C-alpha cells in the first residue's frame with residue numbers, strides 16, 4: 001500500500017464513511033437478530049393472551065345469556081371472523097359439537113388427539129371452571145406449534161331442554177360440565193409473512209446502506225471542507241505570509257482551532273514586525289556608539305593624544321559609548337536566557353530600600369549635570385525575598401525608562417512602601433504618558449511605541465520584557481497606569497517579610 005492510499009484511508013472522509021457503514025450494518029444485524037430470535041416468541045405470547053381474552057369474552061357471554069345459545073353462536077361467529085387464525089368450537093364433554101362458527105374447518109382430525117388430550121386434562125382437574133392451556137402438538141417442530149385451549153362453560157344453569165335442543169342428550173354430561181369451549185390457534189407466523197419480512201429486511205438493508213453512504217459522504221465533505229481550507233491557510237502561513245485569517249465554519253471545535261491559529265498567525269506577524277524593528281533599532285544603536293568610538297579614537301590619535309584634558313574627555317566619551325554597547329548586548333542576552341528559561345534566580349532576603357538606593361545613586365551625576373530631579377520616598381527598610389541583582393535590574397530599567405520619557409518635566413519619583421503584607425515599589429514620571437491602545441503592548445519583546453520609533457530616545461525595546469520576565473520568575477504582581485500628557489507610573493509588589501522571620505531563616 002503506497003503512502004497516498006494510506007493517507008486516504010486515514011482521512012476523516014473515509015473514516016466517517018466507514019463508521020457510518022459499520023453503524024448501519026450493526027443496526028441491521030441487530031434488527032435481523034431480533035427478528036430471527038424473538039419474533040416467533042413475541043408472536044406466540046401475543047396469541048396466548050389473545051386466546052385467553054377471547055375465551056373470557058365467550059365465557060362472559062355464555063354466563064350472561066345461558067338460555068339462548070344462538071346469541072353465543074353469533075358472538076363466536078363475530079369473534080372468529082374478526083380474529084385472524086383463531087379457531088373455536090363449543091362441544092359437549094362427550095365430544096358432540098354444539099357451536100361451530102365460521103372457520104371451524106381447522107378442527108381437522110389432525111388435532112383431534114390434542115383436543116381429547118386437553119379434554120382429559122380438563123375433566124381430571126379439580127377446578128373445572130378454570131381454563132387450561134396446552135401448547136400441543138407433541139414432537140411438533142417450532143413451525144407447527146398450535147395452541148389448544150379448553151375451558152368449561154358453566155353448566156348449572158343450562159336447562160335440559162336447551163341442552164337437548166343442541167344435541168346434548170347425555171344427561172350425565174350436562175349435569176356435570178356440559179359444554180367445553182375449544183380454541184385452536186397456530187403459534188407461528190405464516191410462511192408468507194416470514195418471507196415478506198425477510199424480503200423487506202433485504203430491501204431495508206440495501207436502502208439503509210445506500211442512505212448511510214450518502215449521509216456519510218455528505219457529512220464527511222462538510223466536516224473536511226473547513227479543515228482543508230484551514231490547511232491551505234496554514235500552508236500560506238508556512239510560506240511566511242503571517243497574519244492570514246483562518247476561516248471559521250459551523251463547528252465549534254473547528255472554530256476554536258481557526259481562532260487559535262489566527263491568533264498565532266497575528267502574533268507571528270507582530271513578532272516579525274518587532275524583530276524587523278529591532279534589527280533596525282539595534283543596528284542604529286550599535287552604529288551610533290561605534291561611530292562615536294571610532295571618531296573619538298581618531299581624534300585622540302590625531303589631535304588630543306598629547307593634550308591630557310582633551311584626551312581624557314575624549315576617552316570618557318569612548319568609555320560611555322562602550323558601556324552603552326555593553327548594556328545593549330547584555331539586554332539581548334538576558335532576555336534570550338530568560339525566555340529559554342535557562343536563567344535561574346538565586347533568592348535571598350534583602351533590604352529593598354538599600355537596593356533601590358544603590359541604583360538611584362548612579363543617577364546623581366546625571367541629575368546634577370542635566371538638571372533632573374530624582375525623588376526617593378521610602379520610610380523604613382523593608383525586607384523582601386528574591387534575587388537582589390535581578391530586582392535591582394527591574395528598578396534600574398523602570399527608572400531608566402522614566403528618565404527617558406519624563407520629558408521637559410525632568411522629574412522622576414520612586415516610592416517604596418508597605419501595603420498590607422506587601423512591599424509596593426512605584427516609579428513615576430510626569431512625561432508624555434502612553435496611549436491606551438499601546439499600553440497593553442509595551443511589555444512585549446522589541447516593542448517601542450510608535451511615537452518613540454523616530455528616535456529622539458534610545459532603547460532596544462527589551463527593557464520592559466526583561467522586567468516582566470524577572471517579575472514573573474519572582475511570582476510578583478506588576479502593572480502600569482498612564483495618562484497621555486500627565487505621566488506614567490510603573491509598579492510591582494512582592495511579599496514583605498517580617499524582619500524577625502528573615503533573620504531567623506538566615507541564621
Ligand code: ADP
Nearest residue numbers: 401402405442448449459460461462463464488
Ligand atoms: P525601550 O528600550 O524602548 O525603553 P522598553 O521595553 O523599556 O523599551 O519600553 C517599551 C516601550 O514602552 C518604550 O519604547 C516606550 O514607548 C514605552 N515606555 C516605557 N516606559 C515608559 C514611560 N515611563 N513613559 C512612557 N512610555 C514608556
